[in-house]
Amino acid sequence: MAGTGKSTISRTVAQSFADKGQLGASFFFKRGEGDRGNATLFFTTIAAQLAIKIPGLGPSLGKAVEEEPDIAEKMMKEQFEKLVLGPLSKMKIATTQPPRVVIVIDALDECEREEDVKMILRLLPTARNAVPVCLRVFITSRPELPIRLGFKDMTGGTYQDLVLQEIPQPVIEHDLSAFLEHELAKIGAQRSLPKDWPGKNEIQALVEMAVPLFVFAATVCRFVGDSRWDPKKRLATILDYQTASTASKFDKTYLPILDQLLLDQDDIEKARLAKEFREVVGAIVVLASPLSTVSLASLLDLSEDDIACRLDLLHSVLSVSSDRATPVRLLHLSFRDFLVDPQKRGKSPFWVDEKETHGRIASKCLTLMSKSLRTDICDLRRPGTLRSEIDNQLIYRCLPAEVQYACRYWVHHLEQSGGGIRDGNGVYVFVQEHLLHWLEVMSLLGQTSESIIMITNLRSMSEVI
Numbered sequence: 001m002a003g004t005g006k007s008t009i010s011r012t013v014a015q016s017f018a019d020k021g022q023l024g025a026s027f028f029f030k031r032g033e034g035d036r037g038n039a040t041l042f043f044t045t046i047a048a049q050l051a052i053k054i055p056g057l058g059p060s061l062g063k064a065v066e067e068e069p070d071i072a073e074k075m076m077k078e079q080f081e082k083l084v085l086g087p088l089s090k091m092k093i094a095t096t097q098p099p100r101v102v103i104v105i106d107a108l109d110e111c112e113r114e115e116d117v118k119m120i121l122r123l124l125p126t127a128r129n130a131v132p133v134c135l136r137v138f139i140t141s142r143p144e145l146p147i148r149l150g151f152k153d154m155t156g157g158t159y160q161d162l163v164l165q166e167i168p169q170p171v172i173e174h175d176l177s178a179f180l181e182h183e184l185a186k187i188g189a190q191r192s193l194p195k196d197w198p199g200k201n202e203i204q205a206l207v208e209m210a211v212p213l214f215v216f217a218a219t220v221c222r223f224v225g226d227s228r229w230d231p232k233k234r235l236a237t238i239l240d241y242q243t244a245s246t247a248s249k250f251d252k253t254y255l256p257i258l259d260q261l262l263l264d265q266d267d268i269e270k271a272r273l274a275k276e277f278r279e280v281v282g283a284i285v286v287l288a289s290p291l292s293t294v295s296l297a298s299l300l301d302l303s304e305d306d307i308a309c310r311l312d313l314l315h316s317v318l319s320v321s322s323d324r325a326t327p328v329r330l331l332h333l334s335f336r337d338f339l340v341d342p343q344k345r346g347k348s349p350f351w352v353d354e355k356e357t358h359g360r361i362a363s364k365c366l367t368l369m370s371k372s373l374r375t376d377i378c379d380l381r382r383p384g385t386l387r388s389e390i391d392n393q394l395i396y397r398c399l400p401a402e403v404q405y406a407c408r409y410w411v412h413h414l415e416q417s418g419g420g421i422r423d424g425n426g427v428y429v430f431v432q433e434h435l436l437h438w439l440e441v442m443s444l445l446g447q448t449s450e451s452i453i454m455i456t457n458l459r460s461m462s463e464v465i
Contacts, residue, residue, distance in 0.1 A: 004164040005214030006140035010106035013138055017102045024101035024135075025049035031110040031333060034289040039116035044072050046103060047083035054101065054133075060087035073449065076116065080123045088131040100134040108141040110333065121150030125158050165212045176207045176217050183221040187231055198235060205242050209252050215332050216253045222331075223257055223316040250338045257316050258350050274349035280310040282352040283361055284318070285336040286416075288409040290327035293320075295402035299364055359417030365410035366430050372403045373437035378444065387443065395444050407441045411454040420461035431458070 010028065017023040025046040030036045051058045064082045065071060071082055093099070103124075111117050124137050141147050143163075151159055180203055188197045210216040224234045237260070241252045261277060262270045283300060284290075293311070297304040304324060311320050311328065319329040330336055338344075344351040378390065378398045399407075414420070414427065421427045430438075442451040 004212055006142075006164065007106050008214060009164075010104055010138070010140050014104040017104070022100045022102050024053050024103050026104040026106070028106040029108060029110040031112060032287055032289060032330070037110065037112050037288070039076060039111055039113065039120060041072075042111075042116070042120065043076060043079040043083055047079075047087070050084065050088070050101070054091070054099075056091060057087050060090050076119050077123060085127050085130060088127065088133060088135070091132050093132045098132055098134045100136065103135070103137045105137065105139045107333075108139055109144045109147060114146045117144075117146045118150055121147070122153070125154055128158065167212075169211060172212050173207050176210050176214070177203060179214070179217050180206050180210075180221070183217075184224065184235075187221070187225040190225075191231055193231065197232070202235065202239065205239055209238075209242055209249075213249050213253065213334075215334055216249065219253050219257070219316055219332070226315060250334060250341075254317065254335060254338050257314070260313055262349070270349065276306070276310055277350060278352055278357075279360075280307055281314065281318075281350075282339070282357045284328055285330065285339055285352060286354060286357050286361065286413075287405075288412050289405060290329045291401060291405060292327050293324040295400065295405065296328065298400065299361075299368060299402040299406065301364065301367075355417055358413045359419055362410055362413035362417055362419060363426060365406035365413060366426050368403060368406045369410065369438065370430055370434060373407075373434050373441060375437060375440075377437070377441060387446065390444065399441060399444065403441075404445060407438060407445065408447060408450070411457055415457060415461065421458060427458075 007028070010026075014023055014026045026049070027042055027045055028036065035041050047061055051061045061083060064086060068074070068082065071079060074082075105120075108117060108120070111120070127135055151161065184198055184203070187193075188195070206217070206220060210220075220235075220238055223238065224231045226234065238252075238256050241256055258277075261273055265273060279300070280296070280302070283296065291299065293304055293307050296302070297307050300307075308324065311318060314320065317331055317335045319331055321328075339350060339352040340354040341351070345353070378394055380390065419427070421431065439448075439451055442448055
């Protein structure tokens with residue numbers, strides 16, 4: 001279940017084993033976070049960390065890379081066998097007691113490609129008896145179908161599972177109560193509130209609202225602790241939702257925050273603010289990789305101030321830096337799930353039509369690329385220049401983050417919107433006028449192989465039409 005504290009547990013487990021010197025590697029997946037949203041760098045990252053943590057592993061790994069310098073571009077199975085399984089199996093263990101090595105993988109369900117999830121679950125167990133170390137893998141995930149099937153295919157005794165929402169409720173309540181008491185006491189001390197604030201009844205009410213969602217407790221504390229507002233009034237706003245018995249857990253988590261956006265506004269102003277919310281925040285929650293306020297403004301063709309204004313009251317659910325060049329990130333994926341929930345269509349002014357939003361972003365990407373792309377975009381004036389000879393800083397100067405984003409993900413948004421290529425439509429015109437310009441940029445970004453996949457996807461979309 002989303003929001004039960006899986007990532008917090010992962011971080012705690014990873015730190016615990018690191019303190020014991022037993023953490024070999026960790027990887028925290030996060031959908032919409034570039035390389036953390038897919039498994040392209042999964043095994044290379046694991047291998048690099050293992051080489052640092054395990055004495056004697058470095059030479060074997062170095063030899064593997066020397067023999068195949070392009071191993072990072074190979075299939076996952078080959079990466080695993082040559083960068084992880086091979087070097088581990090060649091280790092010489094001096095003691096009779098094999099050392100324990102733990103790999104922590106968080107949020108496997110947020111890996112964007114189901115095929116990669118299945119491959120990871122298929123490959124990792126093969127190392128169980130093939131290496132001279134006691135290898136253990138700790139995985140957290142929602143129980144999505146590919147993951148359930150992946151574990152089901154493992155032979156008996158290969159894994160043990162724990163379902164967080166099935167932990168006895170008294171244990172969950174105790175942990176939530178301890179967390180809320182600690183965090184709210186800190187807020188009270190910082191704001192010079194009475195030592196008995198909030199009372200035991202208020203804490204118990206929050207616990208009852210939260211069970212079994214740790215994300216509720218964490219979001220409440222961020223909301224109440226915002227230094228720009230009165231914490232007593234903010235807490236009262238949250239507790240008002242306790243009486244809304246028909247509200248879901250996520251309604252009680254996020255509606256108190258979102259409703260503040262429309263407070264004391266007339267119907268016309270509420271409609272305008274809700275539309276702007278869907279335009280800005282809707283884009284943020286469906287982006288394939290986070291963008292800064294500056295880049296969002298350029299991509300969406302809005303002013304930076306307008307975007308900053310829309311995000312000003314959302315620091316409890318979004319990571320928004322005072323530096324507008326820092327990417328805006330979701331604090332928890334459940335906020336995205338809440339906004340795009342189809343059951344809220346027509347019921348919530350904050351509901352985000354995921355398909356429509358993808359279509360709008362695809363259109364914005366095409367517009368931005370059409371204005372930005374041209375022949376020899378980095379002004380090299382030397383056809384045939386090797387990519388390795390081009391300074392990365394030059395590429396970043398000529399290709400701002402929003403242009404890079406548009407080039408990498410416009411096909412993704414087009415697919416998700418259900419769109420395609422039709423005679424005379426925007427996609428058709430872009431491909432006719434800028435295909436070679438786009439391929440040049442993808443090459444500069446080191447995404448040539450991805451561009452081939454994108455073209456294949458485009459062809460399939462045009463065939464359907």
